[in-house]
Amino acid sequence: SQQGEEDPQALSIQEGENATMNCSYKTSINNLQWYRQNSGRGLVHLILIRSNEREKHSGRLRVTLDTSKKSSSLLITASRAADTASYFCATDARSGNNRLAFGKGNQVVVIP
């Protein structure tokens, strides 16, 4: 199964700054999802963006999808210490495999 690949792997920013992380994938997709994982906890779903959508917002989160470049970005605006977490993208594949394939994750540290 294909896999999203996040970039960069680790990001350290000051509170109030914006954080951007990217995810690339190899084959055509139906949708792409972003998840957050706080240390020692399970994953929390943030946003699902479909292949016919280019941008989606949820609160301070903005996700873009560029299917021509096979990439997506997650922007967190006005970051807070509570945004410190690992962020994962997950994709499906149009091959008929209904599973989600998760990337290895981006660790974001927001310094108060």
Added chain:
Amino acid sequence: DVKVTQSSRYLVKRTGEKVFLECVQDMDHENMFWYRQDPGLGLRLIYFSYDVKMKEKGDIPEGYSVSREKKERFSLILESASTNQTSMYLCASSLDRGKDFSNQPQHFGDGTRLSIL
């Protein structure tokens, strides 16, 4: 809100033991999943189930089995635990079976950190 509850946050077992990890969801979701999460490898799908008594292998099913006798409960079984099964195990659920379930959010439990000595 959907709640996915895993029976143990931490578990220590010995090599060769039969280990049961339990997961319960309270929102009548059709689909349930077991993943393991290892540093540098991300999440890998072990098994999933889209209905009671139905199961399908994921990417790394070797050494594991599952049981889904009731809709709300999905158990992961390590038949004979080995040290390479030391990992964080995550259970998840999603709502609908009729659709492509990769198009739906998955709701995760807080994980079981399993150590095999």
